[in-house]
Amino acid sequence: MKKSIGAHTFVYPHPVFLVGSYDVDGKANVMTASWSGICCSDPPCVAVSLRKATYSYSCIMHSRAFTINIPSVEQMKKTDYAGIYSGKGQDKFPAAGYTAIPSQRVAAPCVDECSVVLECKLVHTLELGLHTQFVGEILDVQADESVLGENGLPDMLKVNPLLFSMSDRSYYSVGGWLAKAFSVGR
Amino acid sequence: MKKSIGAHTFVYPHPVFLVGSYDVDGKANVMTASWSGICCSDPPCVAVSLRKATYSYSCIMHSRAFTINIPSVEQMKKTDYAGIYSGKGQDKFPAAGYTAIPSQRVAAPCVDECSVVLECKLVHTLELGLHTQFVGEILDVQADESVLGENGLPDMLKVNPLLFSMSDRSYYSVGGWLAKAFSVGR
Numbered sequence: 041m042k043k044s045i046g047a048h049t050f051v052y053p054h055p056v057f058l059v060g061s062y063d064v065d066g067k068a069n070v071m072t073a074s075w076s077g078i079c080c081s082d083p084p085c086v087a088v089s090l091r092k093a094t095y096s097y098s099c100i101m102h103s104r105a106f107t108i109n110i111p112s113v114e115q116m117k118k119t120d121y122a123g124i125y126s127g128k129g130q131d132k133f134p135a136a137g138y139t140a141i142p143s144q145r146v147a148a149p150c151v152d153e154c155s156v157v158l159e160c161k162l163v164h165t166l167e168l169g170l171h172t173q174f175v176g177e178i179l180d181v182q183a184d185e186s187v188l189g190e191n192g193l194p195d196m197l198k199v200n201p202l203l204f205s206m207s208d209r210s211y212y213s214v215g216g217w218l219a220k221a222f223s224v225g226r
Numbered sequence: 227m228k229k230s231i232g233a234h235t236f237v238y239p240h241p242v243f244l245v246g247s248y249d250v251d252g253k254a255n256v257m258t259a260s261w262s263g264i265c266c267s268d269p270p271c272v273a274v275s276l277r278k279a280t281y282s283y284s285c286i287m288h289s290r291a292f293t294i295n296i297p298s299v300e301q302m303k304k305t306d307y308a309g310i311y312s313g314k315g316q317d318k319f320p321a322a323g324y325t326a327i328p329s330q331r332v333a334a335p336c337v338d339e340c341s342v343v344l345e346c347k348l349v350h351t352l353e354l355g356l357h358t359q360f361v362g363e364i365l366d367v368q369a370d371e372s373v374l375g376e377n378g379l380p381d382m383l384k385v386n387p388l389l390f391s392m393s394d395r396s397y398y399s400v401g402g403w404l405a406k407a408f409s410v411g412r
Contacts, residue, residue: 042315042343042368044330049264050367050380051272052296052342052387053400055237077263078235078392080354085238087359089265108411110238117403120411136411144230146318153246156238168266168351168361173273181230181236194236201238203389203400206264207379209407213286214239214389215399218302222395225306225322 049075053203053212058122059088060107060140060149061099068133068140071096072123074204075171076108084178086158089171095127102175104162105146108176109154111169112200113213119202120211145179145184155184156194235261238293239389240397244308245274246293246326246335247285250299254326256321257282258309260356260390262294270364272344275357281313286360290348291332294362295340298386299399304339306397318373331365341370 054074061069073096075089086108090097100106111119118137126131133140133149140149145159160176189195196214203212233270247255252338259282261275272294276283286292302321311318319326319335326335331345346362375381382400389398 042370043233045367045369045379047270047364048367048379049270049272050342051241051243051264051294052380052385053239053241053264054237054264054384055241057237074266075266075275076237078237078261078271079239079275080357081262082347082356082403083354084233084235084361085354085357086235087263087265088330088363099292106238113259113404118408118412120405120409122411124408124411149289158234158237164352164354166265166269166350166361168269168350170268171266171271173265173361175352175359178233178235181234183231184228189394191394193231193234194238194387195394196238196391196396196398199238202404203239203382204407205382208375208377208381209409210382211383211404211407211410213401213404215401218299218397218399219306220396221306222310223306223354223391224397225303225308225310 050207051209056202056204058109058119058151059096060109060151061096062103062147063099064102069095069099069127070122070138072119085175086178087173087175089173091171103147107143107148107150108158109151110156110199110201111154113202116202116211120168155187155199157182171189232268242390244295244297244337245282246337248289248333249285250288255281255285255313256308256318256324257317258305262322263314271361272364273359273361275359277357289333291334292346292362293329293334294344296342296385296387298338299388302388302397319410341385343368343375
């Protein structure tokens, strides 16, 4: 039996990403974001929504680029820190315990400790209300060799990403491999 | 040591959602989608991207509404079916083994078997290339009482949603609860 629980932003799961950007002075900034997902295959694009009040909003509007970095379960505390505190009054990369390294493709910092990093050029902004959606074209993906699987691409269980649930404001881990998609339902 | 693996749509994880819509004749259609995520808190909005070639694309363009339904691990085969085959030549709800029930708020069908359903009114379309992004304002969330937690809201482990990884085209499950967000990093 279903019941109405109101107009909430509840989906299962939300991802947990770190968004890297440079401010107007070239200082690297990093922020945790979960209002995000892939939005196009060709050109490959990822969308992430930020509030105008965030420091990252002004950084991305200025630099027209960002990175999406995938933190692991081991990096949960650092990642939560980057979601609580603003980069406005502090150098947030070292404050969170992360290291900024330059992207090879775009004017945005990568999180060195994250095993998978998407380098994105801003191609659209969409004003939606409290949040502005930034759509970035993915120019390259950088991955640590330690998380690559047999096919030479990142392995979900080695990446070991964080998941987020809004309805209890909690982090979760990934469980096990289940089955091949585009196959098990034939 | 990081290496460049090219411009791919790899994030960890992708969600697995079922998109419900009505065609021009009022036939209920359902399709699996992973290029999706929350994109605004106020008004609450969710984005989902579909290729123009899909039947759901024409349905949503016509009806200006859709539902986002969260399938569980137990529904993996049905969900994979709904991602492989088109609704163009078949009645896909029964073909997949799902049941369509009308939304109370919008002109779109809900998947009765899914424990959490978001009822969405189309508010934006954004042409990105191969995919068109549909932004829906979430007018209500319907949830099965069986998946509600102590706070009266859906519990991630009871919802037991599917995860998807593009780099090995596989489904995964959610593991365990880790910690409270906006708290563990203080």
